[in-house]
Amino acid sequence: MQTLITFLLILGFVSPCLCVRWNNARTQNKTYNVKDYGAYGDGKYDDSGAFLRAWKDICGSQDTPTLVIPPNGVFLIKSITLSGPCIATSINIQLQGSIVAPVKNEWLKVLGMLDPIQDPEQDLTDQRFNLIVISNVSRLSLDGTGGSIDGFGSSWWDCRNCERPTILRFRFCNDLTVSNLNISNSPKAHIRMNSCENATFSNISIHSPGDSPNTDGIDILASKNILIQDSTMHCGDDCIAISGGSSHINATGIACGPGHGISIGSLGRNKAYDTVEEVYVKNCTFTNTENGARIKTVPGGSGYARNIIFENITVIQAQNPIIIDQYYESRIPMSGALNVSDVIFRGFSGTSAKKNAINLNCSSSGCFDIVLDHIHIVSSLPGKPASCSCNNAHGTATDTVPKCYLLS
Ligand SMILES: *[C@@H]1O[C@H](CO)[C@@H](O)[C@H](O)[C@H]1NC(C)=O
Ligand SMILES: *[C@@H]1O[C@H](CO)[C@@H](O)[C@H](O)[C@H]1NC(C)=O
Ligand SMILES: *[C@@H]1O[C@H](CO)[C@@H](O)[C@H](O)[C@H]1NC(C)=O
Ligand SMILES: *[C@@H]1O[C@H](CO)[C@@H](O)[C@H](O)[C@H]1NC(C)=O
Ligand SMILES: *[C@@H]1O[C@H](CO)[C@@H](O)[C@H](O)[C@H]1NC(C)=O
Ligand SMILES: *[C@@H]1O[C@H](CO)[C@@H](O)[C@H](O)[C@H]1NC(C)=O
Ligand SMILES: *[C@@H]1O[C@H](CO)[C@@H](O)[C@H](O)[C@H]1NC(C)=O
Ligand SMILES: *[C@@H]1O[C@H](CO)[C@@H](O)[C@H](O)[C@H]1NC(C)=O
Numbered sequence: 001m002q003t004l005i006t007f008l009l010i011l012g013f014v015s016p017c018l019c020v021r022w023n024n025a026r027t028q029n030k031t032y033n034v035k036d037y038g039a040y041g042d043g044k045y046d047d048s049g050a051f052l053r054a055w056k057d058i059c060g061s062q063d064t065p066t067l068v069i070p071p072n073g074v075f076l077i078k079s080i081t082l083s084g085p086c087i088a089t090s091i092n093i094q095l096q097g098s099i100v101a102p103v104k105n106e107w108l109k110v111l112g113m114l115d116p117i118q119d120p121e122q123d124l125t126d127q128r129f130n131l132i133v134i135s136n137v138s139r140l141s142l143d144g145t146g147g148s149i150d151g152f153g154s155s156w157w158d159c160r161n162c163e164r165p166t167i168l169r170f171r172f173c174n175d176l177t178v179s180n181l182n183i184s185n186s187p188k189a190h191i192r193m194n195s196c197e198n199a200t201f202s203n204i205s206i207h208s209p210g211d212s213p214n215t216d217g218i219d220i221l222a223s224k225n226i227l228i229q230d231s232t233m234h235c236g237d238d239c240i241a242i243s244g245g246s247s248h249i250n251a252t253g254i255a256c257g258p259g260h261g262i263s264i265g266s267l268g269r270n271k272a273y274d275t276v277e278e279v280y281v282k283n284c285t286f287t288n289t290e291n292g293a294r295i296k297t298v299p300g301g302s303g304y305a306r307n308i309i310f311e312n313i314t315v316i317q318a319q320n321p322i323i324i325d326q327y328y329e330s331r332i333p334m335s336g337a338l339n340v341s342d343v344i345f346r347g348f349s350g351t352s353a354k355k356n357a358i359n360l361n362c363s364s365s366g367c368f369d370i371v372l373d374h375i376h377i378v379s380s381l382p383g384k385p386a387s388c389s390c391n392n393a394h395g396t397a398t399d400t401v402p403k404c405y406l407l408s
């Protein structure tokens with residue numbers, strides 16, 4: 001009897017706990033700290049293994065787990081892939097510390113190479129040339145408040161023809177949110193996304209020197225429904241480049257410069273069939289950039305770039321504030337070109353660092369339905385007023401300074 005009472009008493013005490021525990025387990029959003037997986041965070045030891053072990057647990061867990069890269073740590077990692085599909089319904093990553101890349105020679109060692117590949121075209125296929133790849137993960141949210149990623153690109157930039165790594169690549173990631181991320185000095189592009197749908201990038205801060213080669217800010221390839229907003233990009237190439245297979249892309253509140261502007265393309269390289277449509281770029285500033293709003297296609301390609309709007313743009317000493325270049329990289333003359341149509345440039349103001357502020361250099365087959373409206377750009381070169389040149393461009397220009405004559 002006494003045993004039974006004791007048993008009941010114990011059960012009475014324990015069961016509410018069990019109950020609470022069970023409830024917690026069911027609704028818990030567990031946190032996984034890379035330090036608990038053996039990361040040193042001393043900037044010297046390779047923490048790749050710890051990141052991968054933490055990822056394995058996160059990806060396989062229930063509910064909405066959070067991966068924490070804690071503050072005050074410097075985490076050296078070398079070419080890792082965080083892959084899905086995951087069991088977790090959504091995943092958060094909180095980057096509060098800093099992540100650093102190895103320098104060139106160490107990177108090559110990881111890849112088992114003595115010398116870098118002298119072919120910049122390789123990167124589309126070679127997945128090893130990335131610091132972090134996030135692949136096939138849906139509903140991922142990455143918040144970089146307090147943290148940073150440094151690519152130590154200076155060890156690579158000397159070799160302009162080398163295949164160089166990208167820092168952060170997203171492949172097949174749907175419903176992606178990236179915010180408050182500070183990323184600098186990539187050997188090549190800082191962020192690239194391939195085949196992603198429904199992504200928002202906000203408050204992204206990108207920093208590389210203006211003369212660092214091919215250091216694009218954000219590259220968008222074959223992706224859909226992408227919003228990039230309220231971000232600052234100082235880099236050595238395109239701040240944002242929108243490449244083939246992309247549609248419904250918005251960029252707003254981007255402060256770009258130095259850099260090569262916001263570009264559609266290049267499209268049609270190596271005789272490719274490329275398409276880009278429904279692009280909306282608004283409320284952006286281009287300061288000391290090589291280009292502002294740009295569409296670039298390579299002769300010999302096919303496909304189209306259409307329904308593109310650049311609106312409310314401020315240019316400060318941009319060399320080519322508005323440019324359509326259908327002769328991009330045309331070392332060998334080739335026939336055929338993408339069809340560029342329905343492009344609106346509206347509400348531009350500021351200064352051009354070159355005389356030719358507007359350059360619509362379309363292929364012999366022409367560009368169609370090009371609209372210039374409310375454009376007021378003056379040249380910052382003393383005694384050299386801004387000018388506009390149009391080559392095979394069909395459309396209309398209203399309230400546009402410098403004056404442009406488009407074909408009807
Ligand atoms: C877990 O996270 C989800 C999504 O953020 C949220 O709806 C839910 O309330 C969280 N649960 C707990 C117990 O915090
Ligand atoms: C993504 O995951 C799905 C489901 O396992 C798989 O079928 C598909 O091949 C994966 N795609 C990539 C690009 O890894
Ligand atoms: C933007 O991100 C930085 C980190 O890169 C952060 O310090 C800052 O608070 C963020 N700003 C806003 C408005 O969230
Ligand atoms: C970004 O991180 C670098 C260090 O990698 C730091 O110098 C810089 O101040 C940070 N920028 C912002 C906006 O937090
Ligand atoms: C993207 O979002 C749209 C609208 O919310 C939705 O209909 C579509 O299924 C989403 N796509 C993916 C791949 O999740
Ligand atoms: C882009 O902007 C257009 C016009 O404001 C809006 O209809 C569309 O939903 C936006 N798309 C994204 C992905 O933000
Ligand atoms: C334009 O972008 C800036 C950030 O560059 C933002 O502060 C401002 O609110 C935006 N204005 C509009 C009208 O969207
Ligand atoms: C463009 O800027 C003007 C004046 O700042 C503002 O009234 C208008 O709403 C803006 N348009 C867009 C699409 O941001």
Ligand SMILES: *[C@@H]1O[C@H](CO)[C@@H](O)[C@H](O)[C@H]1NC(C)=O
Nearest residue numbers: 327328330356359361389391
């Ligand atoms: C247009 O492109 C052709 C072919 O590359 C080039 O010769 C010409 O100078 C360009 N025109 C302008 C105004 O840039």
Ligand SMILES: *[C@@H]1O[C@H](CO)[C@@H](O)[C@H](O)[C@H]1NC(C)=O
Nearest residue numbers: 306339340341342365368369
């Ligand atoms: C190019 O696009 C315009 C506008 O949509 C269209 O009228 C024209 O037929 C197209 N040209 C070719 C060669 O497809």
